[in-house]
Amino acid sequence: MGLCLVQSRALLGLEAPAVTVEVHLTNGLPSFTLVGLAEVEVKEARERVRSAIQNSGLEFPHNKRITVNLAPADLPKDSGRFDLPIALGILAASGQIDTERLAGHEFAGELSLSGALRPVRGALAMSLALHTLQVRTRLVLPPGSAEEAALVPGAQVFCAQHLLDVVQQFLPLSEGAAEPSDGWSQLTTTTLPATAHYADLADVKGQAAAKRALEIAAAGGHSLLLVGPPGSGKSMLAQRFAGLLPPMTVDEALQSAAIASLGGSFALERWATRPTCSPHHTASAVALVGGGSPPRPGEISLAHFGVLFLDELPEFPRAALEALREPLETGHITISRAARRAQFPARFQMIAAMNPCPCGYLGSRQQACRCSPDQVLRYQSKLSGPLIDRIDLHIEVPALPADDLLHAPAGESTQAIRSRSSAARQRAMDRQGMTNQALQGQDIDQHVALDAAAAKFLNLTAARLGWSARGIHRALKVARTIADLDGAASTQVAHVAEAMQYRRALRATA
Structure with missing residues (x-):
């Protein structure tokens, strides 16, 4: 039990400023608090994350006081892109996945109530901003968003279809190596051929x-x-x-x-x-x-x-x-x-x-x-x-x-x-x-x-x-x-x- 940090990205124009999702579990009156200048759709992640974790067969810490901070606090955050990193932070803070193995990865994705991952807007802009800033990291994205991000040369992009596909890759090493999953794949950064068609x-x-x-x-x-x-x-x-x-x-x-x-x-x-x-x-x-x-x-x-x-x-x-x-x-x-x-x-x-x-x-x-x-x-x-x-x-x-x-x-x-x-x-x-x-x-x-x-x-x-x-x-x-x-x-x-x-x-x- 304790504190876990998961990395993600916000969108500000064509920039993609880093956002650290800080999740803290502590004893006390059970609650789920989300802070960090979040818009309404981000605050609604509390209900989506809770249902997605439960419906995936994982344990949601109902008896804990959960505090999620999206840092930096003065940067506006919008959309459901923080659902996946919030869910992973809760699972890591409760000891269900390995916190240390999350290092070197950045996550973005909206969760459905069943735990399936839905695409988010701006995935290509996020990947392009990382390429421009020369930041080397592994991006974990939903289907539809991962294919966009993989268009950027040199990007390391992983596609996950379900919350369980992501969790399986970050289980503690004591539980053995992650088994291959049909819902988890690394995409190659091959640029699509130009197929432009215009009216004559x-x-x-x-x-x-x-x-x-x-x-x-x-x-x-x-x-x-x-x-x-x-x-x-x-x-x-x-x-x-x-x-x-x-x-x-x-x-x-x-x-x-x-x-x-x-x-x-x-x-x-x-x-x-x-x-x-x-x-x-x-x-x-x-x-x-x-x-x-x-x-x-x-x-x-x-x-x-x-x-x-x-x-x-x-x-x-x-x-x-x-x-x-x-x-x-x-x-x-x-x-x-x-x-x-x-x-x-x-x-x-x-x-x-x-x-x-x-x-x-x-x-x-x-x-x-x-x-x-x-x-x-x-x-x-x-x-x-x-x-x-x-x-x-x-x-x-x-x-x-x-x-x-x-x-x-x-x-x-x-x-x-x-x-x-x-x-x-x-x-x-x-x-x-x-x-x-x-x-x-x-x-x-x-x-x-x-x-x-x-x-x-x-x-x-x-x-x-x-x-x-x-x-x-x-x-x-x-x-x-x-x-x-x-x-x-x-x-x-x-x-x-x-x-x-x-x-x-x-x-x-x-």
């Missing part, structure tokens, strides 16, 4: 200008705004954009999967597939950027290394759209609360779509617009200048005539366009170690390589149009991407002229 851009007929803009966006990592009437193909184009991006590296796939694991949405069949997140336009600012207590990732983090598609852009709440301004620049989001501060990566490519006016038919040849100029201006003014300034490419997507839609041949395939955009992106990576969109400050002057005629043309046109400094820099980055697609060493007038066509103000669609 050949499904979209016509729209050559929009496809060109998608190719430029994929090559340089640029954000894109599609403006056109209803049914012109904006959503089809956006939903096929992820297929134009280069295949994910192992590190990118691990980071993307770890964030999805935090949100409980990761599936092994989507390994190394770039995510496309498309929140509804009623989504709040917290839903987009993340939040809550403890902080959870939002849509922009779930789209990390993928695509964030915002359809009906002006219909989103103003606060939600304005919250996107900083992540578009920095590639991460910091969630600050009174007690905790968490940072999530958010390096996504934003593809937005909108109608040019409330009725949607401004400038359409098929149907007349019913909106007054004031209504059009009010509708487009829902998007602030600073947000529009941060979108590199603006392209009009007109409605196709019925004859073109029915008889036009299939367009160029995703694979063909991806080969060109990936080659252009690789040129930029070889030259500067980052995509053109990520260039900042002196790197723009150094790597854009603007020739004299192009510099003069840009200077005159930008002054005439009244562009901001950010708008000029955005146009320079797009021009550099167009030059990379052409295989040119310097950025020329033709590249700048095409880039400036993608910086038109929205009211130019009238």
